[in-house]
Amino acid sequence: MFPILNTMPKMLPIAKIIRETSHVKTFVFRHQLGAKPGQFINIWVPRVDEKPMSVAMSNDVEFWLTIFAVGGMTKRLHEMKVGDLVGIRGPFGTSFEYESGDHLVLLGGGYGAAPLYFLASEAVKKKCTIDFIVGARGKEHLLFLDRVKKLGKNVKLHIATDDGSVGTKGYNTQILESVLSSVKPGNKKMTRVFAVGPELMMKRASDMCFAHKISCQVSIERYMKCGFGVCGNCCVDDSGERMCMEGPVVDHLRARKMKDFGAYHRDKVGRKITF
Amino acid sequence: MKIDLSVEFCGVRFPNPLVLASGILGVTAASMANVVRHGAGGVTTKSLWLEAHMGHPNPVILTTEHFMINAVGVPDAGIEKAKEELAIYNSMKKAPIIANIIAGRKSDYGQIAEEIAKLNPDIIEVNISCPNVEDELGKPFACSRDDAAAVTREVKRRVKKIPVIVKLSPNVTSLLEIAKSVADAGADGFCALNTWGPGMVIDLETRQPILANKVGGVSGPATKPLTIKAVYDLYRATKLPIIATGGMMTGEDAIEALMAGAQLVGVGTAVHYRGIEVFGKMRDEMGKWCTQHKVKKVEEIIGTLKY
Numbered sequence: 001m002f003p004i005l006n007t008m009p010k011m012l013p014i015a016k017i018i019r020e021t022s023h024v025k026t027f028v029f030r031h032q033l034g035a036k037p038g039q040f041i042n043i044w045v046p047r048v049d050e051k052p053m054s055v056a057m058s059n060d061v062e063f064w065l066t067i068f069a070v071g072g073m074t075k076r077l078h079e080m081k082v083g084d085l086v087g088i089r090g091p092f093g094t095s096f097e098y099e100s101g102d103h104l105v106l107l108g109g110g111y112g113a114a115p116l117y118f119l120a121s122e123a124v125k126k127k128c129t130i131d132f133i134v135g136a137r138g139k140e141h142l143l144f145l146d147r148v149k150k151l152g153k154n155v156k157l158h159i160a161t162d163d164g165s166v167g168t169k170g171y172n173t174q175i176l177e178s179v180l181s182s183v184k185p186g187n188k189k190m191t192r193v194f195a196v197g198p199e200l201m202m203k204r205a206s207d208m209c210f211a212h213k214i215s216c217q218v219s220i221e222r223y224m225k226c227g228f229g230v231c232g233n234c235c236v237d238d239s240g241e242r243m244c245m246e247g248p249v250v251d252h253l254r255a256r257k258m259k260d261f262g263a264y265h266r267d268k269v270g271r272k273i274t275f
Numbered sequence: 276m277k278i279d280l281s282v283e284f285c286g287v288r289f290p291n292p293l294v295l296a297s298g299i300l301g302v303t304a305a306s307m308a309n310v311v312r313h314g315a316g317g318v319t320t321k322s323l324w325l326e327a328h329m330g331h332p333n334p335v336i337l338t339t340e341h342f343m344i345n346a347v348g349v350p351d352a353g354i355e356k357a358k359e360e361l362a363i364y365n366s367m368k369k370a371p372i373i374a375n376i377i378a379g380r381k382s383d384y385g386q387i388a389e390e391i392a393k394l395n396p397d398i399i400e401v402n403i404s405c406p407n408v409e410d411e412l413g414k415p416f417a418c419s420r421d422d423a424a425a426v427t428r429e430v431k432r433r434v435k436k437i438p439v440i441v442k443l444s445p446n447v448t449s450l451l452e453i454a455k456s457v458a459d460a461g462a463d464g465f466c467a468l469n470t471w472g473p474g475m476v477i478d479l480e481t482r483q484p485i486l487a488n489k490v491g492g493v494s495g496p497a498t499k500p501l502t503i504k505a506v507y508d509l510y511r512a513t514k515l516p517i518i519a520t521g522g523m524m525t526g527e528d529a530i531e532a533l534m535a536g537a538q539l540v541g542v543g544t545a546v547h548y549r550g551i552e553v554f555g556k557m558r559d560e561m562g563k564w565c566t567q568h569k570v571k572k573v574e575e576i577i578g579t580l581k582y
Contacts, residue, residue, distance in 0.1 A: 269351055
């Protein structure tokens with residue numbers, strides 16, 4: 001990959017704010033970011049902090065960031081108004097890979113639904129058929145359902161909630177298992193699974209895909225500082241691959257070789273934290 | 276013609292003169308081994324502290340076509356992580372490792388040096404030229420002849436067999452005076468140089484410095500002639516072995532540094548400009564230059580500058 005030499009933040013005004021749930025907002029920026037589904041940017045709130053965020057939509061006129069108010073910076077971001085400026089660096093990292101006409105099975109856990117919506121919205125233009133499986137603790141945490149429903153007849157939505165408040169009661173991986181079981185060997189369409197969410201969910205999805213011999217890509221989230229492959233904070237064991245450059249989207253067969261996949265990640269000083 | 280690119284530095288044989296500079300991709304053993312797989316002749320760890328050190332909030336590193344500026348703030352998890360990662364590196368070791376150490380007080384330098392020496396790195400590099408606390412590039416030990424010598428003496432006293440080199444700061448009025456003082460205190464070599472500055476970049480829209488720390492050390496392609504001059508001066512003044520670090524982007528840059536008197540060449544910022552493949556590219560470029568100039572052993576070039 002040719003490096004992006006200039007990594008200074010581009011200051012952009014927030015063009016629109018959409019409330020998704022009580023703790024989640026989508027920030028719209030009128031800027032041609034040129035991101036592909038699965039890539040991320042670093043968003044800087046001046047005087048507060050800068051964090052990597054996956055892109056929830058990017059087209060010729062605008063891009064979206066769907067952000068959960070969970071820490072100091074994201075809470076500050078939630079207080080910001082239309083017209084306020086934030087800095088954007090990127091897009092960085094790898095993206096989801098598929099071919100026109102494939103059958104995509106998307107597994108989104110919690111906020112993983114947002115980048116997968118971006119993938120689905122691009123894939124339907126390429127005549128792909130899609131099973132879109134989302135899972136969350138409860139109804140109030142589900143994201144993007146209406147948008148997914150509007151993607152058309154080639155997209156089938158499946159919902160799982162821990163508390164059964166909507167859809168199937170239980171884990172989204174249970175739905176994945178039944179979808180994978182229905183894939184017939186020798187099927188003309190290539191079936192690919194894309195999992196984005198908590199790492200233990202992605203590990204379970206990978207185990208299922210491995211057992212069914214079905215292609216799968218996962219998005220590995222690690223603590224990132226620079227975003228362009230020099231700080232070394234997002235390197236995985238034992239390959240040393242940088243998740244900001246050789247990831248975050250990786251084939252699950254590669255992820256399965258990582259000692260840390262589903263086991264641990266590292267904090268800002270490089271200390272191991274088990275999942 | 277088979278070219279021998281290996282060099283000896285402080286009694287340690289490196290398969291080629293290109294070593295990963297401290298601060299870049301040096302957080303884990305796996306990352307450093309990956310750098311060696313990409314062609315590096317050796318690696319330097321990120322600065323190791325006795326206790327955990329948090330570093331600065333983001334943004335911490337920014338780049339343009341012309342420079343990199345960073346204020347990462349020397350984050351590290353402390354000695355326990357160093358023990359684990361150095362053991363892993365040594366278990367799959369393909370090239371020498373230089374352990375870079377840092378501390379906030381002179382006595383702590385001795386203690387971290389003693390602890391790190393137990394982990395058997397090939398060389399210990401003492402970072403006296405980076406900020407220790409909030410005062411980014413403010414008053415590091417490298418800026419005082421007496422402090423730099425005292426730290427060197429303390430580390431040498433606590434480390435018996437492992438060679439000790441000192442990473443010098445360019446942000447001083449007399450580099451040679453400090454270098455001589457460090458050499459007299461027992462240093463076995465130098466790493467020249469740390470980042471320049473501090474510098475600052477301002478966002479025009481918000482009228483604020485972009486780095487959370489406001490200021491940071493500057494590196495990148497344009498610093499090469501400054502590194503070359505420092506190496507030239509140090510080589511003539513002390514004859515101690517030198518790692519030339521700063522602005523080294525190509526194999527020709529590395530040859531130039533060797534001519535000026537360096538044994539090794541630190542590669543850091545170039546990972547951004549040419550990708551992680553930069554080590555293999557620079558190694559091959561050095562080999563090509565040697566072939567064209569009928570140089571069989573790259574070591575023959577060291578200090579051959581005509582003046």
